[in-house]
Amino acid sequence: MQQFEWGEKYSVDIPQIDAQHRQIIDLLDELWRCAHGPEEEKLAPAALARVIRYAQSHLQREELMLRIRGYPDYAEHKTEHDAYRRKVAYLKAHSDRKDLVIRIANFLRDWWKYHILTSDQKYARFFRSNPENR
Numbered sequence: 138m139q140q141f142e143w144g145e146k147y148s149v150d151i152p153q154i155d156a157q158h159r160q161i162i163d164l165l166d167e168l169w170r171c172a173h174g175p176e177e178e179k180l181a182p183a184a185l186a187r188v189i190r191y192a193q194s195h196l197q198r199e200e201l202m203l204r205i206r207g208y209p210d211y212a213e214h215k216t217e218h219d220a221y222r223r224k225v226a227y228l229k230a231h232s233d234r235k236d237l238v239i240r241i242a243n244f245l246r247d248w249w250k251y252h253i254l255t256s257d258q259k260y261a262r263f264f265r266s267n268p269e270n271r
């Protein structure tokens with residue numbers, strides 16, 4: 138069972154960003170399978186580290202892309218990314234080991250689903266209607 142699947146509604150029409158979002162969704166799926174599988178304690182921490190590391194690099198690359206293209210709501214978008222960074226750091230520091238992986242996995246799935254569908258779609262709409270910024 139896949140818990141978060143790529144679909145056209147997630148596309149921002151920027152191929153390298155779509156590829157990064159797909160990779161995040163794939164890594165979240167892998168994390169979900171590790172966290173619910175028989176070797177959870179062995180496999181899940183590494184799967185969690187992979188998705189967190191990749192997602193952090195995506196946020197940086199997306200911020201750079203938004204700055205280069207002159208996205209007018211950059212500051213607001215960056216604030217959302219920063220709140221995510223703080224929340225992930227908090228969850229890593231405050232969860233006890235047993236429920237750490239499931240709690241963070243659930244948070245990550247919900248956050249990425251919502252963020253790509255709302256805030257990332259907001260810049261996608263801007264770039265579609267302002268092709269000179271593309």
Ligand SMILES: [Fe+2]
Nearest residue numbers: 199252256257
């Ligand atoms: Fe974003």
Ligand SMILES: [Fe+2]
Nearest residue numbers: 158199253257
């Ligand atoms: Fe994004």
